[in-house]
Amino acid sequence: MQDVLYCQHISKTYNDAGNTTPVLHDISLAIHGGEHVAILGSSGSGKSTLLHLLAGLDSPSEGDVYFLGENLASLSPSQLAELRNKKMGFIYQFHHLLAEFTALENVAMPLRIGGMSAEKANEKAAQLLNDVGLSHRREHMPSALSGGERQRVAIARALVNNPTVVLADEPTGNLDDSTGEQIYQLLKKLSKEKQTAFVVVTHDTSLAARMDRVLSIKDGELLANQTGR
Numbered sequence: 001m002q003d004v005l006y007c008q009h010i011s012k013t014y015n016d017a018g019n020t021t022p023v024l025h026d027i028s029l030a031i032h033g034g035e036h037v038a039i040l041g042s043s044g045s046g047k048s049t050l051l052h053l054l055a056g057l058d059s060p061s062e063g064d065v066y067f068l069g070e071n072l073a074s075l076s077p078s079q080l081a082e083l084r085n086k087k088m089g090f091i092y093q094f095h096h097l098l099a100e101f102t103a104l105e106n107v108a109m110p111l112r113i114g115g116m117s118a119e120k121a122n123e124k125a126a127q128l129l130n131d132v133g134l135s136h137r138r139e140h141m142p143s144a145l146s147g148g149e150r151q152r153v154a155i156a157r158a159l160v161n162n163p164t165v166v167l168a169d170e171p172t173g174n175l176d177d178s179t180g181e182q183i184y185q186l187l188k189k190l191s192k193e194k195q196t197a198f199v200v201v202t203h204d205t206s207l208a209a210r211m212d213r214v215l216s217i218k219d220g221e222l223l224a225n226q227t228g229r
């Protein structure tokens with residue numbers, strides 16, 4: 001199957017106030033269309049840094065990241081923002097919903113930012129809220145939702161643009177075990193149905209083992225023979 005997202009020989013070193021912190025070293029990997037991949041590693045191993053580089057939120061010190069055949073480094077900031085808005089979905093440990101907007105408006109936001117009319121965007125957002133079982137909470141503000149409900153709204157928001165890939169950073173890390181399990185199952189089910197590639201970074205080995213493929217990262221390096229290419 002076609003690679004939708006891949007990187008070649010990327011390294012990342014942070015340089016802050018005279019301190020040099022090497023974090024990732026010579027990582028190459030490829031994510032195929034519709035594939036579910038876990039990036040597994042302990043705290044501080046560099047998982048979030050790798051996810052940020054794959055998402056184009058930060059640039060590698062060396063090497064390149066390609067998404068849908070485009071080298072992210074060759075894109076202007078506005079081209080990159082548009083690609084992220086239209087083709088990527090993001091889910092974080094904490095939901096990052098906008099407090100002053102309803103659940104429906106939060107889910108519709110990526111579509112509105114992408115230029116869709118309020119009427120069409122709200123219709124699509126309502127469908128997604130239905131998919132995550134929250135039709136009855138459309139008009140609730142985030143503060144009036146439970147932690148699991150907020151994360152379901154975040155899933156709906158991440159999928160509303162029919163992205164090619166969803167990138168998730170410990171999406172169940174802030175929930176109790178049983179709610180976390182439900183959220184994880186929902187994410188897997190919806191992304192398989194929509195044939196969206198799904199990359200999750202986690203330290204949870206049992207969660208990672210249920211993805212199509214696990215890439216283990218240790219001290220900023222991928223363990224051998226796991227590139228997927």
Ligand SMILES: Nc1ncnc2c1ncn2[C@@H]1O[C@H](COP(=O)(O)OP(=O)(O)OP(=O)(O)O)[C@@H](O)[C@H]1O
Nearest residue numbers: 014016021023041042043044045046047048049050
């Ligand atoms: N902006 C930064 N400047 C300097 N060092 C950083 C910066 N961001 C991250 N680091 C360092 O990079 C290393 C990897 O961080 P990262 O957040 O990628 O790890 P992680 O595997 O996601 O950890 P966790 O599971 O605890 O979130 C850490 O040692 C961290 O201190």
